[in-house]
Amino acid sequence: MFRQASRLLAGSVRLSRRPFSTATEVPAATTTHTDSGFMESWTKVIPNIDPPKTPSHFMNPRPATPSSIPSKITVNFVLPYASELSTKEVDMVIIPATTGQMGVLPGHVPTIAELKPGILSVHEGNDVTKYFLSSGFAFIHANSVADVIAVEAVPVDHxxxxxxxxxxxxxxxxxxxxxxxxxxxxxxxxxxxxxxxxxxxxx
CATH class of the missing domain: 1.20.5 (Single alpha-helices involved in coiled-coils or other helix-helix interfaces)
Incomplete structure (x- = not known):
């Protein structure tokens, strides 16, 4: 039964794929269509089991890419068990990427960066908050939104x-x-x- 379900679900995902470009945001309708196809296929094959939740259940739709560069960058900083920062508008974040310290300002080029053990610095005017991260990933979007996902983190002063x-x-x-x-x-x-x-x- 589950093998059949996986084949059907894989087929629905293949049908709903769209060309991807880091220069543009994926429309909200695309995500909704993909999820509805997934749910429909699951319900047909396994009607007596609730379908699993997908990542879009836990994420708000990304705002559209602005026509001009905003003055602030919006940061979401999450751990597996907590949200440290949620839609926090700051001047800059410095991320401990495996390729070196990466400063992220509004208008930064879309990037996916693997994190290494080091310091995440969040700059708000003259105030700087520092966290020590063990590992994780950072996703920098074209609309000046930065998602930092860490396995473990702690404020440096702790x-x-x-x-x-x-x-x-x-x-x-x-x-x-x-x-x-x-x-x-x-x-x-x-x-x-x-x-x-x-x-x-x-x-």
């Missing part, structure tokens, strides 16, 4: 420097004494995270 030093020492010792590839990988992740935390606090 970090205890003594615990960071202890963690760095412990994981460094674990790395030097690790005997299996799994132990080495886990220890290396610990070293990388605590090294980034240490750099964040000292910087």
């Amino acid at each position: 970090i205890d420097p003594s615990l960071v030093q202890k963690g760095l020492t412990d994981f460094t010792q674990k790395l030097s004494s690790a005997t299996t590839e799994l132990d080495k990988a886990e220890a290396q992740i610990g070293v990388d995270i605590h090294s980034a935390l240490n750099a964040a606090l000292s910087g």
Whole structure:
């Protein structure tokens, strides 16, 4: 039954695809059409089970791309269990991308960036709020909206420097004494995270 459902659902998705361009926003009607096709196919194949929710259930429609560059960039900063910032208008955000620190201003080119352990800085005039991120992705849209999705994050002023030093020492010792590839990988992740935390606090 589920194999048949997956084939039908895959077919409905293929039929509803549209050419994609980062220069334009996907119309809200396209998302609605895709979801309605998904729901219709699911109901036909498995009428006794509620269909799963799709990402569009949890997201507001994106505003249209303005004809001129706005004065502020709108930031959504979310974790798996919380929303730190929601439609917050700020002057700039600096994102710890794997390619380096990336400053995002209004009118930034549409971009998808993978995040590395480091500091997310949110600038509002003279006020700067800093968060330490473990990893995640940033999606910069053509309409000056930035979505930052992190696996874990904490305000920098909530970090205890003594615990960071202890963690760095412990994981460094674990790395030097690790005997299996799994132990080495886990220890290396610990070293990388605590090294980034240490750099964040000292910087």
